[in-house]
Amino acid sequence: MRIEKKNIGEVVVISPRGKLLIGRGDVELRKFVSSVFDEGAKKVVLDLKDVKDIDSAGVGELVAIHTSAHKRGIEVKLARVPERVLGILQIAQLAAIFDINDTVEEAVDSFSADKEN
Secondary structure (H helix, E strand, O other), rough: EEEEEEEOOEEEEEEEEEEEEEEHHHHHHHHHHHHHHHOOOOEEEEEEOOOOEEOOHHHHHHHHHHHHHHHHHEEEEEEEOOHHHHHHHHOOOHHOOOOOEHHHHHHHHHHHHHHHH
């Protein structure tokens, strides 16, 4: 799995590319996101556009990222979630715990909208 990071203002956008499967991507994503959290990021978007496949370990990582972020006062949003990944989250009844956005821009802008509400 390749993972890229870019900043858009005060928002860190993390873009994993490849498969998020047990032994293939799950540990890399966990370590990468943990390091971003440790660096002090408070607003993070996971751009999942290029996640080609996900299994229960990958879903578990997304939930663990969400839980860790919540405990640390970090906001995490998902963007460009592929239909296959979204379907798995819905089947597992986990889609509702995530703030899912159609685009990275929408996710980034929603941080400002959250403050206004």
